[in-house]
Amino acid sequence: MAQVKICGLRQADHIAAAADAGARYVGLVFFPKSPRAVSAPEAAALAQHVPMGIARVGLFVDPDDSLLDRTLGQVPLDMIQLHGSESPDRVAAVKALTGLPVIKAVGVADPDDLPVLTNYGLVADMLLVDAKPPREAELPGGNGLSFDWRLLAGRRWLRPWMLAGGLTAQNVAEAIRLTGAPVVDVSSGVETEPGQKDENLIRAFVAAANR
Numbered sequence: 001m002a003q004v005k006i007c008g009l010r011q012a013d014h015i016a017a018a019a020d021a022g023a024r025y026v027g028l029v030f031f032p033k034s035p036r037a038v039s040a041p042e043a044a045a046l047a048q049h050v051p052m053g054i055a056r057v058g059l060f061v062d063p064d065d066s067l068l069d070r071t072l073g074q075v076p077l078d079m080i081q082l083h084g085s086e087s088p089d090r091v092a093a094v095k096a097l098t099g100l101p102v103i104k105a106v107g108v109a110d111p112d113d114l115p116v117l118t119n120y121g122l123v124a125d126m127l128l129v130d131a132k133p134p135r136e137a138e139l140p141g142g143n144g145l146s147f148d149w150r151l152l153a154g155r156r157w158l159r160p161w162m163l164a165g166g167l168t169a170q171n172v173a174e175a176i177r178l179t180g181a182p183v184v185d186v187s188s189g190v191e192t193e194p195g196q197k198d199e200n201l202i203r204a205f206v207a208a209a210n211r
């Protein structure tokens with residue numbers, strides 16, 4: 001059994017479905033190139049539909065201070081997810097600037113990608129272990145690709161962590177079993193097409209992760 005984050009939500013009814021199913025985190029994407037991107041006004045409206053006790057996570061890719069300031073001036077977020085090439089120093093700076101807990105995403109394809117998780121564990125509040133995007137990918141995350149979960153077996157870091165990358169209702173139980181992930185994060189796996197979430201897929205995913 002793992003907690004669930006549903007990322008890239010753009011509709012109030014999908015937020016309601018995620019909350020009703022038992023998700024503990026919802027992600028709002030502030031990356032204009034993404035099919036899941038929301039504007040600050042859209043996100044502010046969506047944030048009102050998130051019940052107490054569910055963390056509103058704002059996803060950014062290499063944001064500058066001004067984007068963070070402007071967004072937080074309009075949108076009540078509980079956590080920041082950094083999904084670009086932010087250094088450990090930048091993670092610490094974002095944490096100081098925003099006063100919010102920071103989740104740092106790290107892409108993994110092979111064992112050489114794992115040591116940086118130790119460095120980020122010194123500064124981030126939570127780690128997100130995701131599939132490394134292929135060179136030709138247009139997005140640094142949310143590509144629906146998974147990696148060899150056996151790489152994570154028995155690994156421990158200084159901070160709580162989430163597993164992401166190509167998870168679906170069909171494979172999430174096996175992913176949790178192999179990795180021991182306490183939290184799982186999904187976007188593509190609960191969509192019918194990029195950016196289009198599906199209530200039944202959201203409910204099936206949360207049920208499978210909680211089983």
Ligand SMILES: O=C(O)c1ccccc1NCC(=O)[C@H](O)[C@H](O)COP(=O)(O)O
Pocket residue numbers: 007008029031034035036059061083128130139140141142143144145164165166167185186187188189
């Ligand atoms: O979802 C996006 O469009 C996106 C854009 C830029 C950076 C990250 C993005 N998504 C990250 C996530 O949704 C999740 O944290 C994770 O990568 C899982 O994605 P998926 O493999 O699609 O389930």
